[in-house]
Amino acid sequence: METRFTLQQPNVCAEASAEDCGIVVFGASGDLVQRKLIPALYGLHLRNLLPSRFYILGFARSDMTDEQFRGRMREAITAAHAEHPAAVAQEKLDAFLAMCRYVSGDYNDPRAYERLSMRCSTCDRDFDATGNRLFYLALPPDLHPVVTRRLAEADLTDEGPQGRPWARVVFEKPFGHDLASALHLDSLLGRTLAPSQIFRMDHYLGKETVQSVLMFRFANAIFEPLWNRRYIDHVQITTAESLGVEHRGGYYDNAGCLRDMFQNHMLQMLAITAMEPPASFQAESVRDERVKLMRSLRPWPCGDTGGELCNWVVRAQYEAAPGGASSLPAYRNEPDVAPDSVTETYVAAKVLIDNWRWQGVPFMLRSGKALHRKVTEIAVTFRRVPHVLFGLSSKAQMPANVLVLKIQPDEGIDLTIQAKQPGPKSCMSTMALSFKYKDIFGVTPPDAYERLLLDCMQGDRTLFWSREEVEAAWSLIDPVLSEWAAHPQRCPLHTYPAGSWGPQAADALMRSIGARWRRPPEMGGTHEQP
Structure with missing residues (x-):
């Protein structure tokens, strides 16, 4: 069952004009x-x-x-x-x-x-x-x-x-290949440019629905009081691509999914979802809160505790689908890719945030190429009701409320709630309150580069990376890359068929928190492999 939002009042805009x-x-x-x-x-x-x-x-x-x-x-x-x-x-x-x-x-x-x-x-x-x-x-x-x-x-x-x-x-992007190169690059740029002259571009921050996460959280009093460990069970952030590496095989084989997607796009979406309210919507205030959040991310076990890494991070590479379910070749057969490549094209990770608001709430991140369909979304799953009513035998029978912030391709917001079905019996149905940008505003959201180029001309650095964010992101990612290189057996490279939703090891990672990857019909059916 589905109901839709309507626009209730005229737009409230605060936009500076671009400078000549x-x-x-x-x-x-x-x-x-x-x-x-x-x-x-x-x-x-x-x-x-x-x-x-x-x-x-x-x-x-x-x-x-x-x-x-x-x-x-x-x-x-x-x-x-x-x-x-x-x-x-x-x-x-x-x-x-x-x-x-x-x-x-x-x-x-x-x-x-x-x-x-x-x-x-x-x-x-x-x-x-x-x-x-x-x-x-x-x-x-x-x-x-x-x-x-x-x-x-x-x-x-x-x-x-x-x-x-x-x-x-x-x-x-990318801003360096690892932490050392990122710091070296920043040092070189600092010799010729002032910090106010440097704009580090990550186009995901310019996407309309990524920006709307902040407005959704901090302009609506009904959600922010629930945005914490008391009411939220876990958060899933997905960035899935249906295409393979295409003509970027040479670049991608030297980068991999962790560098290409997690070090920037995924961590930025996580930061915007979980950051504390800034004092104002000025660039420095917003960026400071993103930095604080990134510095609160619990490091993954590496080095002496590296044997536990596979319980936190799963890596995989796509192979040709059996029976021709997908026309994509195996990653190792893509142009400009080494035939014995161990580069990951998929990563799933469990992230914990060590601060007051989010202690104990897992953030489950996944990104990959050659997956079932193209989709980017942030799904917030709330805790189930504390007591069972309505004749149900257990809380497990009562579906959790889920708030889905759809980044692409169908930009919008979904909220699932439970409601009584019409009729003499006490039967429940799950309803989706669904908002889509193109339905409400009658236009397709502009490309992210439009927003970011306009901000450049206005001198607004809110949606651009700071040096501190780059350093914090690499500080989390770099030890994992080193661990994979030094001890590949500790975190094996799994495979998954092109056109699927990823490896079975990623499903096991999600089951470790007592949940499953989102699998609504619009995302192409179940994620777990048969």
């Missing part, structure tokens, strides 16, 4: 720029959220003219809006592309940055811009120190009095 600026995109000929960044900027343009004095300057090794660059961007925008071709209005698109320019050069060539500086000055004049500049590094992490050093040597990251005009640099 130029965006210089490094790696402008790459996949990320064409799939995400340019379509996101065009999305802001359609919503009239770009500043009036604005330009985009692409920078990459590839030789291209301005017109060739605009042609590529036109193709990227058209492909991104293939399902909604009406969004690609010719007049709007032409106006947007008129703001695009391009310059080529090697990322480590000082002369290329001299040309870049001259082109920035020309664009500032042509577009009547104020000299504010946002440098977006859509590049591999090993190029981050090189590019920031060259930008500084060319005086491109210098700021004026009181930070006007400003210069900001955006870095895509």
Whole structure:
């Protein structure tokens, strides 16, 4: 049984406008720029959220003219809006592309940055811009120190009095390969940039429903009093992908699921779900509470106690499905993957938080590739009623209330409750109070990059990683990676068929807390293997 929410009052918005600026995109000929960044900027343009004095300057090794660059961007925008071709209005698109320019050069060539500086000055004049500049590094992490050093040597990251005009640099994850490299990278960046100039991008923090978790918790008095160990039994956080590694085999085989998803996306969703209320919704207050939460996470047993690690963390790798249930090959047969690879494509973990609010409440995290379907959600399972009524023989027969925050693809919120069925007998049914963004607001939530790019232009660092968060996350993850490398037998690499919900060992991990992974019909049936 299902009922739906309705919008009861007009929107209450508190949004600053974007400041005039130029965006210089490094790696402008790459996949990320064409799939995400340019379509996101065009999305802001359609919503009239770009500043009036604005330009985009692409920078990459590839030789291209301005017109060739605009042609590529036109193709990227058209492909991104293939399902909604009406969004690609010719007049709007032409106006947007008129703001695009391009310059080529090697990322480590000082002369290329001299040309870049001259082109920035020309664009500032042509577009009547104020000299504010946002440098977006859509590049591999090993190029981050090189590019920031060259930008500084060319005086491109210098700021004026009181930070006007400003210069900001955006870095895509990953932030290092382990704790030591992350600290080293931060040290290198700190030599050329002020902390206020550094924006560490994790696009999961820009997703509409990830942001709404904070508003849901702290703007609704009926939920926050229940948000603790007294009323919550456990929390499940799932990020499942139905695709394999596709064309990213070379990168992924050196990273793995724990680095690629847990060190950033999963821990950030955990932090937002469990953090204490900030004093205000200012960047530093929110980030401080996320840091406190991450520093409260109980370390997993490693080193002398590493034999217990398999009771806390399960790793697995997908293989070809028997009987052709999935068309994906085994991970080891994917392009650019080593045939004897021991890289994990799935991780499930039990996390405990050692603080007053959450003591004893397990947070169960799972993420993987080649799973049954694509879904990201946070499911909060409340404790069962303390006393059995209504003729039931045990509490186990009374389903628990579950609050599900759906991050993607069907963004929204579900709350299951128990209610009496109509009729003369005392029969209960589970009802789902279901809210979907597209049903209530009539629009699909914007891409996460739109939110984050707008925040960059506003100088709002709330949804960006701080140095302390990066260090805290790696401090938790790094010992596990070392344990796997030094003692692989302590935490064996399991397998699971492509198209399933993961290995049986993950089901056993969930049973250890007296629960099962969520298995509603919309997630494709049961998770446990037959």
